[in-house]
Amino acid sequence: MSIFIDESSKVVVQGIGSQGTFHAKRNQDYGTKVVAGIHPKKGGSRWEELDLPVYASVKEAVEAEGANTSMVMVPAPFTKDAILEAYEAGIETIVTITEGVPVHDMTEVYDAVVRRGGVRLIGPNCPGVISPGKSNVGIIPADITGAGNVGLVSRSGTLTYQIMHELAQAGIGISTCVGIGGDPVIGTQFQEVIQAFADDPDTHAIAFVGEIGGSEEQLAGEWIRDNIPDTPVVGYIAGFEAPPGKQMGHAGAIVKEGGPGGESAAEKKEILEGYGISVALNPSEAAQLMIERLS
Numbered sequence: 001m002s003i004f005i006d007e008s009s010k011v012v013v014q015g016i017g018s019q020g021t022f023h024a025k026r027n028q029d030y031g032t033k034v035v036a037g038i039h040p041k042k043g044g045s046r047w048e049e050l051d052l053p054v055y056a057s058v059k060e061a062v063e064a065e066g067a068n069t070s071m072v073m074v075p076a077p078f079t080k081d082a083i084l085e086a087y088e089a090g091i092e093t094i095v096t097i098t099e100g101v102p103v104h105d106m107t108e109v110y111d112a113v114v115r116r117g118g119v120r121l122i123g124p125n126c127p128g129v130i131s132p133g134k135s136n137v138g139i140i141p142a143d144i145t146g147a148g149n150v151g152l153v154s155r156s157g158t159l160t161y162q163i164m165h166e167l168a169q170a171g172i173g174i175s176t177c178v179g180i181g182g183d184p185v186i187g188t189q190f191q192e193v194i195q196a197f198a199d200d201p202d203t204h205a206i207a208f209v210g211e212i213g214g215s216e217e218q219l220a221g222e223w224i225r226d227n228i229p230d231t232p233v234v235g236y237i238a239g240f241e242a243p244p245g246k247q248m249g250h251a252g253a254i255v256k257e258g259g260p261g262g263e264s265a266a267e268k269k270e271i272l273e274g275y276g277i278s279v280a281l282n283p284s285e286a287a288q289l290m291i292e293r294l295s
Helices: 018-030 058-065 075-089 103-115 158-169 190-199 216-227 264-273 283-294
Strands: 009-014 033-038 053-054 071-072 093-096 120-122 128-131 135-138 147-152 174-179 205-211 234-238 276-278
Touching: 009 018, 009 058, 009 075, 018 033, 018 071, 018 135, 033 058, 053 058, 053 093, 071 075, 071 135, 075 093, 075 120, 075 174, 093 135, 103 120, 128 158, 135 158, 147 158, 147 190, 158 174, 158 205, 174 190, 190 205, 190 216, 190 264, 205 216, 216 234, 216 264, 234 264, 234 283, 264 276
Parallel strands: 009 033, 009 071, 033 053, 071 093, 093 120, 147 174, 147 205, 205 234, 234 276
Antiparallel strands: 128 135, 128 174
């Protein structure tokens, strides 16, 4: 099994410009069921690069192609409307790759789509989701991993790629990798993904990549301690050298000066280790810890 996407996922791409086409083609070549592109001014035309139809709205693609998953790659100013359109059309899983989405827009989207609507929203500012051998929705390079039993969830993209690649070199595959994104307001948090992994019979171990700032990693760690204490879990927190008050890459990766504490990498590591979770100092060590836990 896998979580959030699988071989039955029928994907529409909102934003079929050069980047949308490039990544949709990679997803399609991997075997993902990309069924249509969405462009309000090109409805009724043909997406020649993928040999697929283009619809003016997500609703039309849902009705004509049975689409149930969306990959959002529209520019940041239009992302809120794109997510709301997908939600209103009945899309079940919305994967938002776009970065730079205003926090105010995401607050509105989260309330309507996630809190009240109950739809699975991944991102924004994320690499997407891959279930090796089944489906790839986003920009994760599929050739660096294979199918297996480790569930991986991360706020970072490139750090995740490194861990997946090093695990693959050791013969360890992934059940699903979920990049949740590093913005202050995102659709799906660590704990929700980890709970889904806990319910997946094909996920036997969990790795997660966190960052400085916030408390989501600690909340997930507490849930792991209380609910799946016997599951091998390895974590890595990016930002051990980050000074307080300085944003490090992602908009949400910042330790607030004068804050309540527990937001730095060192503090998170100490808290998580208190919950019985192995926490690495770098991505390579995280991969090695998982290899050791599974040996």
